[in-house]
Amino acid sequence: MEYPKVLELMKQRASAVRTVVSEVRSMREVLDYVLDITRKQEGSSVAAPDFCRGSAALAALCEKNGLALLTENLRDHISKISTGLTMARWGIAETATLVVDSTSEDLRIATMLCETHVAVLPKSNIVPDATALQEEMIRMFEAAPRYLAFISGASRTADIERVLTIGVHGPQELHVLVLEADEL
């Protein structure tokens, strides 16, 4: 299965788990999106530990809008993270899954303890199913230590009367921004 079919499938499957998938054309749009959603939710900070490209622009944008930008030692800022902005290595269309290399502790904290997680997914890295990533994953595991996360939606539970409730421990929302790789 090729692009744009995989993206269509990913979008369709994402809606079932309330993941918002949007296509963006540039890093500028990514930053605008992050700013917009953080403001809308009255957030106060953006955690972006692995954001190299565009980091200067992000810093400027945060400063201009009175948002704290957190890029390291996130353990000291737990409970203060509004939006977590990270990269996703791959997308798995069949299950609307993001594959995020979370080996760095800061990155884990940014994706686990934020209110809203925004992930940037390179358009060319969407595969139809997990099997397609088998070789890549094995290679990553072999370069241990490695903490690899499949993320498919916001944190959820149905433990009280089987009523689906979002945001029990982790993020309350997951947004995926699909971007052309050469914009990265």
Add this chain to the structure above:
Amino acid sequence: MIKTPSDIKEYRKNLKNALGNQFLGTTLDTFASAYPASRENAFAGIDFDALACDIAKAKDEAIPNLEKLLGEFTTKAVRAGVTVHFARTAFEANSMIAQIAKDNQVKRIVKGKSMTAEETFLNSFLEREGYEVTETDLGEWIIQLRGEGPSHMVLPAIHLSRRDVAELFTKVTGEQQDPDDINGMVKVARRELRQKFLEADMGISGANFAISQTGTIGLVTNEGNGRLVTTLPRVHVALIGVDKLVPDLKSALKILTALPRNATGQAISTYVTWITGATECKSAESGRKQMHIVFLDNGRLALSKDPLFAQALRCIRCGACANVCPIYKLVGGHNYGHVYIGAIGLVMTYFYHGLENARAIVKNCLNCQACKKVCPARINLPDLIKAVLRTVYQVEGKKPIRNIMLQKVLADRRLFHFMLRRARFAQKPFAEEGYIRHLPMLFSGEHGFRSLPALAKVPLRDMWERLNPPVENPKYRVALFGGCLIDFVYPEQAEALLRICRGYGVQFEYPMDQTCCGLPAQMMGEKETAREVAIQNLKAVDPARYDYIVTLCASCGSHLKENYIALVAGDSPLAVKVAQLKDKILDFSSFVTRVLGMVPEDFKSAGQKVAYHAPCHLCRGLGVTREPRKLLEISGLEYIKSKDEEVCCGFGGSFSADFPELSAELLRRKLNNAEATGAEVLVTDCPGCVLQLRGGTKKRGGQINVKHIAEVVCDQRKRI
């Protein structure tokens, strides 16, 4: 502490209490009704049976090699900075974990959901050692605060209402909680548990996979607590049963395709976490996590070498065997297992938690096959449950008198049939309109919930010659396997079959030496008797002589077709005969529609409105679902679909004598569903179901008539 009664009387008292719990009944019924559709949806485009075969095969390749896989895993994990431990017993595992805590000056521990830790009662062990242990999965936290065990492997607090949780959280927080604000209560947990994560020195998780190829563990979770447990504290201990070892990522991904879909109807769980080695942890002195993996044996390695029970280790803990179990639906997990619940719980309890906890619950199986059909690892759960029952009898060295009687009587066809004929006279004073309260010799116990049929005046075998004149130039030579109920209680159902087939060139035969199919013996754990009877029937009905062997009883049919193979396995040349028999067994509807090819022109039009009950052993045992419904339509009847058509009617042979209260409740629901269609007749294709359903309507004065499908189809057949 979990208490599971070992005494059947006490157990039945608990069951009765559970039946009286209205919340539980409604909530589990809603769950059971919603589950099949969401599961089907999740598996859309995936061949479930092929996937289940694949998983079973992968597991069967791993199970005999667990020690080797453990060695490979250990090498890889150690290289990546993990300390790997091997615990032979539950006590050893708990002690090791306590020691790890002690060595690292741990005070507070947060836990992710782990059935293996439930198995070893790890929490109470650590608490006794002075540690503060907090479960962080919402459901697990709730039951921990209540001091209970899980009532479902995936949904541990499914037995509790929002009111129960609100009351509990009010107590815990000191603030009034609104039971109707579930979101608010979830946020209370988020707040309270967030604090625990931040304070904890050690995190304990389970794992769904341990991949030998790379020394990776995989965790399948929804809430995200598993990620926090493995990230924030400086020490991480994963407690993993050795049965979770798989050779490679490919096997793990295969299991992952089935696990969330079968468990909760999700295409995937929100988080799947793959951890290889000790990763970065800034709160640890070294900057790297102290990571320990404790592999638990607790009998698993021995089980892996058991010719029969090794397949239980294929279990991937999806909990689906509970989701579809009609008994689980009535009484909940606290009455349907010990730590492990559902069908797999009835099996594993004996091995992991002993005879005392297993002896009562293991009797509580209808053999309806619902669990077997839905198992993603193709574990033959009903068979294993019966095998545990047998083991319990063997270990205790005593069995119910009923078993001893059955063993004696069933093994000797002449004696058995002689007693059945005598029983007809014994019942005489009690018979009224074809019903009696007790059928001597065959049944006992509380049967007040349904009327029981009287034995037929003349058994089928005695009138066979008169009913079945020779056919000139027959096209088909067909043996009828009657079974006890057709032969001695409902010969009219066989008579209907003969009438329907008239003019189609079928020469039927009734091999006179045939006897009970043996399923009742199998159900009661009497495998030797079941085997003896199977051999008698194989001698009586030589498959080489017939084109088809037709049954009117779904239970006989599926027992002959599926269980005989295992019963006479290795017995040359009967094993050959049994394979031939298997290929020739056909149920009534399949014979009439597929072999004889009957068409609407053979029948009158404008028949009655009918509802249909699919016998367990037809729709699952023999896998026949289309033919009976198609036949109803061809024969001009107006078939109306009812709720839960494929859920057991509660008969289950001796089950209804052991657990009459459960049998009665299943029957009540079944009849309610049938009556709700407005049909005049409830049709089914197994005389056992007819007995249960007809007895039930009779008892409650219901308006609906219960008929065997052969009877209604016969009434619709044009005279020739």
